[in-house]
Amino acid sequence: MSGKPGGSYNDVGSLIDQLxxxxxxxxxxxxxxxxxxxxxxxxxPVTARAESSAAIRSFPAGRDEEETTARVRPAxxxxxxxxxxxxxxxxxxxxxVRAPTLTLALPERSAVSAEALGWGRxxxxxxxxxxxxxxxSRSRAVA
Amino acid sequence: MLLPLLxxxxxxxxxxxxxxPLEWQALCAVGMVAAILLMRRVRSRPMLIAMMVLSLLASSxxxxxxxxxxxxxxxxxxxxxxxxxxxxxxxxxxxxxxxLFGFLQTAWPLGRxxxxxxxxxxxxxxVDIFIPSYNEPLKVxxxxxxxxxxxxxxxxxxxxxxxxxxxxxxFRRFCEQVGVAHITRPDNKHAKAGNINAAxxxxxxxxxxxFDCDHIPxxxxxxxTVGTMMADPTVSLVQTPHHFFSPDPFERNLNTxxxxxxxxELFYGLIQDGNDxxxxxxxCGSCAVLRRTALxxxxxxxxxxxxxxxxxxxxxxxxxxxSAYINIPxxxxxxTESLSAHxxxxxxxxxxxxxxxxxDNPFLMRGLKLGQRICYANAMMHFFYGLPRLIFLTSxxxxxxxGADIIAAQxxxxxxxxxxxxxxxxxxxxxxxxxxxxSFWSEAYETVLALFILWPTLLAFINPKLGxxxxxxxxxIVDRDYFDKDIARPYYFLFLANVVGLAVGAVRLFTHxxxxxxxxxxxxxxxxxxxxxxxxxxxxxxxxxxxxxVRVRVxxxxxxxxxxxxxxxxVTTLDVSDRGVAIKLPEGVxxxxxxxxxxxxxxxxxxxxxxxxxxxxxxxVLALELDEMNMEQESALVNALYGRADAWLQWRDTRAVDRxxxxxxxxxxxxxxxxxxxxxxxxxxxxxxxxxxRSQSHPQAQSP
Numbered sequence: 001m002s003g004k005p006g007g008s009y010n011d012v013g014s015l016i017d018q019l020x021x022x023x024x025x026x027x028x029x030x031x032x033x034x035x036x037x038x039x040x041x042x043x044x045p046v047t048a049r050a051e052s053s054a055a056i057r058s059f060p061a062g063r064d065e066e067e068t069t070a071r072v073r074p075a076x077x078x079x080x081x082x083x084x085x086x087x088x089x090x091x092x093x094x095x096x097v098r099a100p101t102l103t104l105a106l107p108e109r110s111a112v113s114a115e116a117l118g119w120g121r122x123x124x125x126x127x128x129x130x131x132x133x134x135x136x137s138r139s140r141a142v143a
Numbered sequence: 144m145l146l147p148l149l150x151x152x153x154x155x156x157x158x159x160x161x162x163x164p165l166e167w168q169a170l171c172a173v174g175m176v177a178a179i180l181l182m183r184r185v186r187s188r189p190m191l192i193a194m195m196v197l198s199l200l201a202s203s204x205x206x207x208x209x210x211x212x213x214x215x216x217x218x219x220x221x222x223x224x225x226x227x228x229x230x231x232x233x234x235x236x237x238x239x240x241x242x243l244f245g246f247l248q249t250a251w252p253l254g255r256x257x258x259x260x261x262x263x264x265x266x267x268x269x270v271d272i273f274i275p276s277y278n279e280p281l282k283v284x285x286x287x288x289x290x291x292x293x294x295x296x297x298x299x300x301x302x303x304x305x306x307x308x309x310x311x312x313x314f315r316r317f318c319e320q321v322g323v324a325h326i327t328r329p330d331n332k333h334a335k336a337g338n339i340n341a342a343x344x345x346x347x348x349x350x351x352x353x354f355d356c357d358h359i360p361x362x363x364x365x366x367x368t369v370g371t372m373m374a375d376p377t378v379s380l381v382q383t384p385h386h387f388f389s390p391d392p393f394e395r396n397l398n399t400x401x402x403x404x405x406x407x408e409l410f411y412g413l414i415q416d417g418n419d420x421x422x423x424x425x426x427c428g429s430c431a432v433l434r435r436t437a438l439x440x441x442x443x444x445x446x447x448x449x450x451x452x453x454x455x456x457x458x459x460x461x462x463x464x465x466s467a468y469i470n471i472p473x474x475x476x477x478x479t480e481s482l483s484a485h486x487x488x489x490x491x492x493x494x495x496x497x498x499x500x501x502x503d504n505p506f507l508m509r510g511l512k513l514g515q516r517i518c519y520a521n522a523m524m525h526f527f528y529g530l531p532r533l534i535f536l537t538s539x540x541x542x543x544x545x546g547a548d549i550i551a552a553q554x555x556x557x558x559x560x561x562x563x564x565x566x567x568x569x570x571x572x573x574x575x576x577x578x579x580x581x582s583f584w585s586e587a588y589e590t591v592l593a594l595f596i597l598w599p600t601l602l603a604f605i606n607p608k609l610g611x612x613x614x615x616x617x618x619x620i621v622d623r624d625y626f627d628k629d630i631a632r633p634y635y636f637l638f639l640a641n642v643v644g645l646a647v648g649a650v651r652l653f654t655h656x657x658x659x660x661x662x663x664x665x666x667x668x669x670x671x672x673x674x675x676x677x678x679x680x681x682x683x684x685x686x687x688x689x690x691x692x693v694r695v696r697v698x699x700x701x702x703x704x705x706x707x708x709x710x711x712x713x714v715t716t717l718d719v720s721d722r723g724v725a726i727k728l729p730e731g732v733x734x735x736x737x738x739x740x741x742x743x744x745x746x747x748x749x750x751x752x753x754x755x756x757x758x759x760x761x762x763x764v765l766a767l768e769l770d771e772m773n774m775e776q777e778s779a780l781v782n783a784l785y786g787r788a789d790a791w792l793q794w795r796d797t798r799a800v801d802r803x804x805x806x807x808x809x810x811x812x813x814x815x816x817x818x819x820x821x822x823x824x825x826x827x828x829x830x831x832x833x834x835x836x837r838s839q840s841h842p843q844a845q846s847p
Binding site for chain 1: 257295296370700743747751787790
């Protein structure tokens with residue numbers, strides 16, 4: 001396998017995501033120097049993106065992967081091996097194990113009531129009940 | 144407001160003080176236990192507090208009964224009975240006070256979050272990083288210095304200082320090489336506290352971050368802590384947890400690393416968080432940031448006691464400063480390597496806390512709030528457990544072996560009162576602190592240390608000036624399996640005494656036992672004690688450390704090149720240490736032990752190749768040993784292994800939450816194991832001594 005080291009790696013982003021510190025406004029000082037993977041026998045020159053030493057980063061939950069891999073993505077997108085770099089870039093190699101989070105948009109559970117279904121409740125007196133029973137028994141007898 | 148409180152107090156008094164006959168007390172006990180088990184199902188903070196209240200009521204009821212109805216006074220008892228009974232009662236009162244204070248301390252862990260720093264980093268303050276060292280080897284200190292240099296902070300506002308009390312030439316050369324200050328002083332007065340105070344005079348940063356020489360910070364440490372101090376000018380201290388990536392002697396010798404929370408987890412995971420609610424989080428000597436003006440106001444780090452850290456924050460609190468605890472592990476270090484080093488460290492803490500209790504008693508000191516008084520007092524009084532623990536381990540022997548009437552009550556009645564007291568406290572503690580301390584392990588930890596801290600705490604309490612600072616040994620290894628006889632010796636006698644007590648009790652029970660219920664109760668208590676002492680003996684069986692370096696299990700992206708093959712492979716690590724790495728072998732790659740290999744850890748951030756040699760290849764796993772590294776390589780390794788911002792976040796999450804019965808089974812298993820190992824060792828010792836004596840009395844004839 002050859003090409004640039006792919007995928008994103010972001011320990012600070014992981015810290016912020018796991019602890020819900022989206023507004024912390026973390027800054028990095030000290031430029032990371034991503035490794036260059038030589039291709040076959042020919043080492044590829046690396047042109048890193050220039051950036052300030054105090055780039056402000058804020059990491060809201062669910063951040064865009066484009067942003068996280070900005071540092072390690074080579075500027076030479078016109079390279080014939082760009083498709084390989086793109087494939088590797090999409091591979092996320094996390095340093096922390098996290099179970100996948102599923103968000104199921106389930107409707108809110110609510111109790112179903114007869115009134116809600118439009119079934120009216122009619123209170124009957126004992127006299128009415130017995131009268132109906134009597135009527136029912138007479139009708140059977142007739143049948 | 145007053146009326147409901149009064150009504151509650153009256154109700155509580157009635158619950159505590161109403162005497163009941165055995166049947167009704169048994170029903171009351173069952174009711175209380177059933178209630179707590181039901182309450183436990185509701186996971187909420189108010190319910191936890193309700194459980195604490197119920198547990199305290201049960202314990203108060205037990206103690207009230209003990210004091211008013213079970214003391215052996217009267218013509219049928221003698222002074223010996225009263226003496227032993229008083230000892231047990233005092234031990235139970237101590238345990239009750241610790242339980243009460245503990246509940247108050249942990250009633251509402253604050254869970255404070257880091258505060259963002261100002262948007263303009265030109266407003267960020269200058270921070271001095273202090274790394275004190277005395278006799279630790281340079282190889283222990285190097286990673287801490289390299290990680291400190293990689294902290295995410297403006298370079299012109301970060302000053303790293305190695306405070307070298309050993310005044311060593313290799314340290315000076317190393318500091319010069321990496322570009323940090325090497326601060327020395329002409330003497331070693333007041334040990335670490337004096338070392339830091341001397342450095343305070345030579346520096347002027349607004350904040351001071353202190354790391355023990357083996358506590359390696361993550362790169363996000365300052366940004367997780369300093370914001371809190373900038374947002375609130377009254378905050379004198381931000382403390383973070385002490386996290387250990389190597390097993391302590393309990394974890395190593397019992398093989399419970401990352402399965403059972405270690406001894407320090409309760410304090411750093413819960414108690415300090417609870418202290419924060421009461422504004423009582425205290426300085427622990429490392430992994431903290433302090434405000435220089437607060438330190439200067441109290442005259443620097445306290446030097447009168449050997450736990451200068453807690454003493455310092457006590458004084459700052461008394462002056463009206465506040466403190467904060469950020470419960471996020473942002474630094475990690477080595478745990479004590481051997482049981483004797485562990486015991487030595489705890490003796491120092493116990494001595495120091497007893498000294499502070501004597502010199503600056505938190506109940507009497509001016510300027511403290513009530514919550515601070517309780518939290519500090521509990522932290523200090525916790526270390527007085529030596530004598531009470533010994534009393535609990537020997538009390539049933541007073542009845543079984545000496546026939547002393549320690550509790551003047553029928554056995555079933557004792558059970559009916561004591562059972563809810565013990566069970567409710569166990570269940571409540573499990574609910575409150577189950578993530579950080581499994582049930583019954585407190586007894587094991589305290590039993591191992593009880594005999595050793597008893598005398599130093601007593602001495603320090605009587606005369607605080609007696610006692611010296613013992614640096615805890617770091618960086619050594621246990622190079623063979625052995626039974627630490629020195630540590631275990633006191634427990635031989637305890638174990639044997641309890642075995643004898645058990646035997647005598649069994650004989651009494653199966654022959655003529657007059658009070659069979661009391662005998663059975665004491666036998667049960669003795670069996671429990673034997674399991675706990677057995678666990679202590681199991682800890683004394685030191686397990687050999689297979690490797691010189693501690694391996695951290697972590698999945699990191701890496702690039703490797705193997706042998707003469709120019710291809711670069713993307714891999715994932717399985718574990719990493721300062722001397723080696725284990726990786727999943729890439730598919731289709733052939734490699735043999737002895738092949739040279741190069742590796743980059745986290746290639747997205749680093750382009751530094753580390754050189755090494757393949758040591759083992761098996762089952763799809765390749766283990767390599769790293770060659771000697773230059774400074775750049777060492778720094779890259781330190782940053783990848785220890786400096787990641789999220790390096791230690793998930794260690795707590797991988798453990799099972801406490802289940803008391805499971806925990807009891809585990810402790811019992813170790814107890815049986817420890818007892819068996821001790822019995823086997825004892826038999827071997829007896830046999831070898833006897834055979835040694837026989838060969839001395841009948842020497843074999845020399846062959847011509």
